[in-house]
Amino acid sequence: MTQAVTTRNRQKSREWFERAQQSLVEGVNSPSRGAAVYAPGPVVLERGLGSHVWDADGNEYVDFMMSFGALIQGHAHPELVAVVSQAMAEGSHFAAATSAEVEAAERFRRMVPSAEVVRFANTGSEATMLALRLARAHTGRTRFLKFEGHYHGWYDPFCLNGHSHPPEQLGSPENPARIPDSEGIPPSTFDDVVLAPWNDAAMLERVIRQHGHELAAVITEPIMANMGCIPPREGYLQRLRELTSECGALLILDEVVTGFRYAPGGCQEYYSIRPDISTFGKALGAGFPVGAVAGPRAILDRMRWGNEMVLHYGTFNGHRLTMKVIAANLDMLSADRTYSRLHAMGDTAIAGLREVFRRRKVKAIVQGFGPMFQIYFTERDAIHDYRDYCAYVDTQRYSRFVHLLLDRGIYMTPSNGLHWIISTAHTEPDIQQLVEAADQACGELA
Numbered sequence: 001m002t003q004a005v006t007t008r009n010r011q012k013s014r015e016w017f018e019r020a021q022q023s024l025v026e027g028v029n030s031p032s033r034g035a036a037v038y039a040p041g042p043v044v045l046e047r048g049l050g051s052h053v054w055d056a057d058g059n060e061y062v063d064f065m066m067s068f069g070a071l072i073q074g075h076a077h078p079e080l081v082a083v084v085s086q087a088m089a090e091g092s093h094f095a096a097a098t099s100a101e102v103e104a105a106e107r108f109r110r111m112v113p114s115a116e117v118v119r120f121a122n123t124g125s126e127a128t129m130l131a132l133r134l135a136r137a138h139t140g141r142t143r144f145l146k147f148e149g150h151y152h153g154w155y156d157p158f159c160l161n162g163h164s165h166p167p168e169q170l171g172s173p174e175n176p177a178r179i180p181d182s183e184g185i186p187p188s189t190f191d192d193v194v195l196a197p198w199n200d201a202a203m204l205e206r207v208i209r210q211h212g213h214e215l216a217a218v219i220t221e222p223i224m225a226n227m228g229c230i231p232p233r234e235g236y237l238q239r240l241r242e243l244t245s246e247c248g249a250l251l252i253l254d255e256v257v258t259g260f261r262y263a264p265g266g267c268q269e270y271y272s273i274r275p276d277i278s279t280f281g282k283a284l285g286a287g288f289p290v291g292a293v294a295g296p297r298a299i300l301d302r303m304r305w306g307n308e309m310v311l312h313y314g315t316f317n318g319h320r321l322t323m324k325v326i327a328a329n330l331d332m333l334s335a336d337r338t339y340s341r342l343h344a345m346g347d348t349a350i351a352g353l354r355e356v357f358r359r360r361k362v363k364a365i366v367q368g369f370g371p372m373f374q375i376y377f378t379e380r381d382a383i384h385d386y387r388d389y390c391a392y393v394d395t396q397r398y399s400r401f402v403h404l405l406l407d408r409g410i411y412m413t414p415s416n417g418l419h420w421i422i423s424t425a426h427t428e429p430d431i432q433q434l435v436e437a438a439d440q441a442c443g444e445l446a
């Protein structure tokens with residue numbers, strides 16, 4: 001086994017973070033990056049190459065966060081560096097028609113089964129926002145169903161029960177308490193939202209019986225990725241597909257996390273589900289900001305210019321440099337064995353961690369499979385939904401565990417709601433280093 005490195009000196013990280021307080025809210029640009037998650041403050045990163053990152057003090061880490069999954073090819077992949085350098089020299093963006101966006105879209109369509117056409121935006125949040133607008137226009141209905149604990153970006157109507165709360169605040173599964181994730185959203189926004197527990201087919205049938213006729217859409221993550229990593233129960237997504245078809249609601253599959261990660265065509269390919277609309281981001285852009293909405297012409301063509309069009313604008317839509325990156329990224333992902341390797345590497349990491357917890361007699365499970373997984377400190381055998389996560393997962397213990405890993409050269413967010421990511425850049429020695437660091441961390445875990 002490789003020797004896990006202890007990386008304790010973070011003086012420069014502390015100095016940068018202190019300085020950041022003067023000019024950035026909370027010293028960061030998203031609460032998930034600052035002191036709300038990292039104690040006493042974040043590791044300030046300076047550089048990345050392949051599967052490794054270096055912080056401001058020169059400490060080296062194996063990165064398993066990978067920009068929340070955006071870096072499917074790791075850091076500074078040489079092919080992408082070359083593509084970006086050339087695209088930059090030619091002119092990074094014109095906000096005009098380009099051949100680059102056609103080449104990106106053609107590759108996208110070849111990989112994603114339900115993508116008759118695609119529209120590019122800049123973030124996953126923009127993609128889900130557009131998907132909902134399209135669904136409402138297409139069905140002539142306003143309400144939509146979202147599941148507890150699912151995150152679809154920060155657009156107002158999606159910001160309901162996206163954070164964990166003490167179980168006693170959640171209400172009953174039949175009548176869930178509706179807890180906004182943010183101030184500043186008019187309460188009436190949520191009048192259009194039907195909220196339901198996920199991964200329970202009987203409950204879904206009940207909710208659809210009651211509300212199906214008024215739903216423009218049901219939006220779901222195929223694998224729940226914002227309470228760690230929670231796969232669907234067998235047959236659940238298929239039942240969801242049947243029920244939405246029966247009631248005339250569109251199925252929006254939010255593949256912002258899972259797209260281009262589990263299979264070339266994402267989870268819709270992996271689970272053989274044909275959504276009406278699907279949304280993408282993260283891995284699609286290999287580190288560049290992008291969102292995408294895909295589906296049949298009958299729905300997406302509603303964006304065509306005219307009096308009754310669905311509006312979608314954006315100065316940076318189809319950003320040329322990003323489109324060049326996407327074309328190169330999708331070509332690399334289409335190579336033989338990419339996905340079998342990603343799955344094998346992830347499964348090795350999962351097996352290694354499970355063995356450490358078993359040997360160390362630590363009550364923890366590793367949930368997920370292949371390129372994405374999460375560790376839960378819990379007495380349960382599995383976490384099946386938001387309510388399980390809120391009731392049975394010791395997120396504080398997880399945070400302590402990850403801080404111990406950070407001291408041993410493993411970079412990961414201490415937030416239990418996120419998940420471990422395997423990229424094409426990870427290697428067997430990286431996994432060995434993770435397993436050894438986890439073993440040491442278990443030894444110190446109070």
Ligand SMILES: Cc1ncc(COP(=O)(O)O)c(C=O)c1O
Pocket residue numbers: 068123124125126128151152153154221225226254255256257281282
């Ligand atoms: C499932 C899902 N949908 C949408 C989004 C929003 O994407 P972005 O952060 O690019 O706006 C996220 C982000 O984490 C996500 O996990």
